[in-house]
Amino acid sequence: MTSQLVPPVEQGQRRPTPLPPRGTKRRSLRHGDRYWAYLLILPTAVGLTVFSIWPAIQTFYFSFTKWGTFGGHEWTGLDNYAQVFHDPELLRSLWNTVIFSVMTLLGIPLSIGLAALLNTKGLRGVGVYRALYFLPVVTMPAAIALVWKLIYNGDTGILNQFLAVFGVDGPHWLSDPATAIYAVGVVSIWSSLGYNMVLFLAGMQSIPGEFYEAASIDGAGPWRQFFRITMPLLTPTTFFVTVITVINALQAFDLVYLMVGKASPAIEESQTVVYLFYAKGILQGDGGYAAAIAFVLLALILLITAFQFRVQKRWVHYE
Amino acid sequence: MNRAHSKTKRTAFVVAAGLAAVTALAACSSSSGNGGGGGDSGPVTISYGVWDDTQGKVMQQIADKFHESNPNITVKVQITPWDQYWTKLKTAATGGAAPDVFWMNESNFATYASGGVLANLSDKLKGSDIDMSNYIDIQTKAYTFDGKVYGIPKDIDSIGLWYNKALFKAAGVAEPTADWTWADMVAAAKKLTDPSKGQYGIVAQSAPQQSYYSTIPQTGGQVISDDKKSSGYDTPEAIKGVQVWVDLVNKDKVSPSLQQMTDTDADTWFTSGKAAMIFEGSWAAAEFKEIPYAAQNANVAPMPKLDQPGGVSNGLGNVMSAKSAHPDAAWKFLQYLGSKEAETAQADAGIVIPAYKGTADGWVKAFPEFNLQVFVDALKNSSQYxxxxxxxxxxxxxxxxxxxxxxxxxxxxxxxxxxxKIMNDALAAEK
Known part of the structure; x- marks a missing residue:
């Protein structure tokens, strides 16, 4: 962990000037300035060290231990990792997490579409729509989970009542092992739609209007403009949103915890890796094993994110 | 964009992203302490950790009463919701900052007693006001570990067959009696099931105490051996104790399915008049009384008989922290909690059946609408949780x-x- 953390900092210190000047000329910092700079980053640095870096190092250490019930631990070497790769529950939870991640990725085109619609010139009540779509983002996950649980209720839920109108007998969405993870995924898409939409809107509005003017003079219709101008110039935003969405999806916990829960017959088919971490570490008191799960997840996130950065060259267009 | 620059940024971003992941996880295990301070000679404040809102108010009244005769000791009741109680307690205990006095249940007792979190009370009991024989025997046994007492029994519960008088009347079925057998119950449940109305005869919840923990002792089986070293689930008796429940759901179909009971919890099926019967605990009396429909239509009968009388009782104990900063004050308060006066106060407030023998009357009388004597009578056939x-x-x-x-x-x-197998593996891992 330490070795992964340090390099960027060291690089920065070793080569303070090779970075290209961005826009304005940059003087080397005078003594007093440097003092202030350090003072200003101090609160963040301390917070980061105490609440992020040190716990991460500890977690890494604990992943090689077995925990006593009340503190105390013994070194067990690679035992936890050996167990991790033979644990059917973990494999299942990884698969659930993949399903969940792929589902939430489907929310991205949806957000782009919405943003494009709300970016239409001359649309009335744009503010209202934007606020409406953004509302889930500022709503507490607990409230969202509660309301969706009511909607999804197999016997009294409004969704099944609606389906009944068409003669469809809906399942118990959240308690049926076959549907639970998808039902939770839909809620996740719904609740992140507004946030992504705002990012895409900002991206669209930073595209210079001349491009569209030139395109319409050349006879390009709105669809063509969208696919030939908006989409390519939006790719940096799309890339950013994709990376964040995947990371968030890989860490999904709250909706599964709130909407499915530990006693549900569907929990094994819907628990994500982080939920399994919680179940092992908190509910069953196996902290060492949970730490190992956390590091398997970390490795996975690093791998996927690094991969995304590698392939971005092929499809992301910076102006 | 310059390559070197973007690469540095990219590495930093990847690392930061990964770090955020681990941090989110590690944050779950951070601990919080609460201060003590102050000598025992002057006024002291001790904490009393509980998890129930309704009971918490009564606990505060009992604590205030204690304060009247012990003006130097102030007791602060800390209510932590059940969902977080054990997580928080474990973290606090690990950091040596558990409340001075707190609630314990039977499932967790041995873990905490063997972990050195609880104060050993055996020596303190000699010459104190507490006589452990005053408490219902299985509760005294439940809070003894390795021959030493670590907890003073607080209350006890038992299970009964709650039923809906209105639904029985509407279906023309006679209400359950003390002589009912399991077959009688199944026959009634069939008559009370009406798919066209979405109504079921019974809601067969899978919560252990309200299902197989109650029936396995009645078929002559055991969940765990007396020496607590092996599981009894793989015996024909225990399997029968589980089978009777599964049949209600899957064979006779007189109960909502597990999925239905997950979407809408079992108590709600009963209190909304969609299921005519439910195995539910003595603790449900206080909940059902607050729901007008249930208060009006519910009553309770003894569990129907399988092969022999039986059941399990769970009950709380009051324990004190081995690391309390004010052990004398905490012990004084603990003794008061175990006194006949304080235990009776719980009954009179209608919250629980006290663990102190012969103090249940107040609880039975607090709910004239339900026949709660059923629960008190059930205690004599109850075994330990x-x-x-x-x-x-x-x-x-x-x-x-x-x-x-x-x-x-x-x-x-x-x-x-x-x-x-799960249980035997886990028991073998215990030292």
Whole structure:
């Protein structure tokens, strides 16, 4: 962990000037300035060290231990990792997490579409729509989970009542092992739609209007403009949103915890890796094993994110 | 964009992203302490950790009463909701900052007693006001570990067959009696099931105490051996104790399915008049009384008989922290909590059946609408709640395993065999 953390900092210190000047000329910092700079980053640095870096190092250490019930631990070497790769529950939870991640990725085109619609010139009540779509983002996950649980209720839920109108007998969405993870995924898409939409809107509005003017003079219709101008110039935003969405999806916990829960017959088919971490570490008191799960997840996130950065060259267009 | 620059930024971003992941996880395990301070000679404030809102108010009244005769000791009741109680307590205990006095249940007792979190009361009991024989025997036994007392029994519960008088009347079925057999109950449940109205005869919830923990002793089986070293789930008796429930759901179909009971909890099926019967605890009296429909229509009868009388009782104990900063004050308060006066006060407030023998009357009288004597009578056939040194390692996994029998994915025998394996592995891992 330490070795992964340090390099960027060291690089920065070793080569303070090779970075290209961005826009304005940059003087080397005078003594007093440097003092202030350090003072200003101090609160963040301390917070980061105490609440992020040190716990991460500890977690890494604990992943090689077995925990006593009340503190105390013994070194067990690679035992936890050996167990991790033979644990059917973990494999299942990884698969659930993949399903969940792929589902939430489907929310991205949806957000782009919405943003494009709300970016239409001359649309009335744009503010209202934007606020409406953004509302889930500022709503507490607990409230969202509660309301969706009511909607999804197999016997009294409004969704099944609606389906009944068409003669469809809906399942118990959240308690049926076959549907639970998808039902939770839909809620996740719904609740992140507004946030992504705002990012895409900002991206669209930073595209210079001349491009569209030139395109319409050349006879390009709105669809063509969208696919030939908006989409390519939006790719940096799309890339950013994709990376964040995947990371968030890989860490999904709250909706599964709130909407499915530990006693549900569907929990094994819907628990994500982080939920399994919680179940092992908190509910069953196996902290060492949970730490190992956390590091398997970390490795996975690093791998996927690094991969995304590698392939971005092929499809992301910076102006 | 310059390559070197973007690369540095990219590495930093990847690392930061990964770090955020681990941090989010690590944050779950951070601890919080609460201060003590102050000598025992002057006025002291001690904390009393509980998890129930309704009971918390009564506990505060009892604490205030204690304060009147001990003006130097102020007791602050800390209510932590059940969902977080054990997580928080474990973290606090690990950091040596558990409340001075707190609630304990039977599932967790041995874990905390063997972990050195609880004060050993055996020596203190000599020459004190507490006589352990005043408490219901299985509760005294439940809070004794390795021959030493670590907790003063607070209350006890038992299970009864709650039923809906209105639904019985509407279906023309005679109400349950003390002589009812399991077959009588199934026959009534069939008559009370009406799919066209979405109404079921019984809601057969899979919560252990309200289902197989109650029936396994009645078929002559055991959940855990007396020496707490092996599981009894893979015996024919225990399998029968599970089978009777699974049949209600999957064979006779007189109960909502497991999925239905997950979407809408079992108590709600009963209190909304959609299920005519439910195995539910003495603790439900206080909840049902608050729901007008249930208060008006519910009553309770003894559990119907299988092969022999039996059942399990769970009950809380008051314990004190081994690391309390004010052990004398905490012990004084603990003695008061175990006094006849304080135990009776719980009954009179209508919250629980006290563990102190012969003080249940107040509780029975607090709910004239229900025949609560049923629960008090059930105590004489009750055995101790199944638990071991590390019950948490097998209790939840086994609930999930039996859920598979409830949902029909496994037979009762398969689920019982798997549960026995889970439990035996966990018990073997206990030292």
């Amino acid at each position: 199944p638990s071991s040194m590390n019950s948490a390692a097998w209790q939840d996994p086994i609930e999930l395993e039996f859920n598979k029998a409830w949902s029909g994915d496994e037979t009762a025998a398969q689920a019982a065999a798997n549960s026995a």
